[in-house]
Amino acid sequence: MVEINLNRRQFLKLSGATAATLAVVELGFNEKKAYASTKEFKISKSTVTPTICCYCGVGCGILVHTKDNTVVYTEGDPDNPINEGKLCSKGTTLRQLYTSEKRLTKPLYRAPGSSKWEEKDWEWMYDTIAKRVKETRDKTFVATENGMTVNKTEAIASLGGAALDNEECYLLAKMMRGLGVTYIEHQARI
Numbered sequence: 001m002v003e004i005n006l007n008r009r010q011f012l013k014l015s016g017a018t019a020a021t022l023a024v025v026e027l028g029f030n031e032k033k034a035y036a037s038t039k040e041f042k043i044s045k046s047t048v049t050p051t052i053c054c055y056c057g058v059g060c061g062i063l064v065h066t067k068d069n070t071v072v073y074t075e076g077d078p079d080n081p082i083n084e085g086k087l088c089s090k091g092t093t094l095r096q097l098y099t100s101e102k103r104l105t106k107p108l109y110r111a112p113g114s115s116k117w118e119e120k121d122w123e124w125m126y127d128t129i130a131k132r133v134k135e136t137r138d139k140t141f142v143a144t145e146n147g148m149t150v151n152k153t154e155a156i157a158s159l160g161g162a163a164l165d166n167e168e169c170y171l172l173a174k175m176m177r178g179l180g181v182t183y184i185e186h187q188a189r190i
């Protein structure tokens, strides 16, 4: 004979659990069915991509969960040393950048003096920006000043954003210095 040693508390717990199980079985409840119909977590089987919050210069790390070609969830990245998984209220709502009806999906252009925005394609935008940068630089380039070589233009400025990473900032600064741009600033410093 096997002897079971239970104290009062363990006995009450065990008899309560046994009664509950018997009641469930008596009522004809099929626990296998219930388990099968349990709702799946929205982030189960999602692809997780680490990124940086684009809202401010703190640059918190965010994990973006995607499934079936859509963003299902965003959360703070616990492995990111900047925020260690925490996010401010703005960063917490980052997914709305993707889901908002107001999200812009095409470039908009407003001609000088116009009050209307027009939709343009990316090729037109790239060509127009490149053309205007070249025209402005050619018109305003100063090679020497007070007998010194300066090779600069003060008619163009560059403003970086928090979403730019190290490599992008490096390339941007290199391109701007190559053009002779002296006004190089970053949103995080303003």
Ligand code: SF4
Pocket: 053, 054, 055, 056, 057, 058, 059, 060, 083, 086, 087, 088, 089, 090, 091, 092
């Ligand atoms: S989560 Fe908040 S504090 Fe962090 S980068 Fe985004 S806006 Fe800035």
